[in-house]
Amino acid sequence: MRAFTYERASSIEAAAQTAAGNREAKFIAGGTNLLDLMKLEIETPTHLIDVNGLGLDTIEATADGGLRIGAMVRNTDLASHDPID
Ligand SMILES: Cc1cc2nc3c(=O)[nH]c(=O)nc-3n(C[C@H](O)[C@H](O)[C@H](O)COP(=O)(O)OP(=O)(O)OC[C@H]3O[C@@H](n4cnc5c(N)ncnc54)[C@H](O)[C@@H]3O)c2cc1C
Structure with missing residues (x-):
């Protein structure tokens, strides 16, 4: 390296x-x-x-019913997030 x-x-x-x-x-x-x-x-x-x-690790609901997924959200956190789970 x-x-x-x-x-x-x-x-x-x-x-x-x-x-x-x-x-x-x-x-x-x-x-x-x-x-x-x-x-x-x-x-x-x-x-x-x-x-x-x-602070890029948040999953937020948007006004139009979508999700804004931060660039640093862990795969496991996203997979277990309520609307996705
Ligand atoms: C055993 C194994 C199994 C896997 N299984 C899956 C799977 O099932 N599904 C899947 O999707 N992936 C899978 N992966 C891939 C894994 O999800 C990626 O390695 C992981 O998402 C990389 O994230 P990291 O934070 O380690 O990135 P890093 O290694 O730190 O960065 C990767 C690249 O992204 C760039 N980067 C990082 N953060 C940012 C940012 N915020 N803005 C701009 N550029 C950025 C870096 O400069 C680099 O070029 C697997 C990997 C392994 C080793």
């Missing part, structure tokens, strides 16, 4: 700004896919932006 730097994003805006200014940066969530790809050097980001802790 190649060397990389790591930061825990402080806000959605800060994460987006860092990513926009660094083409070699990648967001990291759980790392399930990304870390394996980095170990094989298929993905070679020089900087990781951790987007955990930004």
Whole structure:
């Protein structure tokens, strides 16, 4: 695996700004896919932006009867969510 730097994003805006200014940066969530790809050097980001802790893990009902599913919602939480379960 190649060397990389790591930061825990402080806000959605800060994460987006860092990513926009660094083409070699990648967001990291759980790392399930990304870390394996980095170990094989298929993905070679020089900087990781951790987007955990930004409040993106909510499932909300929308006014038109739909669901807004956050980018960080766990598969298990979504699968057991009442309207889906
Ligand atoms: C044994 C096994 C079984 C699986 N079974 C299933 C299954 O049944 N169904 C299924 O759907 N999947 C399945 N998967 C895939 C699994 O769901 C994905 O690995 C997981 O969703 C990746 O999430 P992560 O948080 O680990 O992402 P990471 O590995 O952290 O990131 C993956 C990619 O998404 C990008 N990314 C992450 N978060 C964001 C964000 N908020 N905004 C923009 N880009 C982002 C990263 O930069 C990276 O390119 C399985 C995986 C394994 C290992």
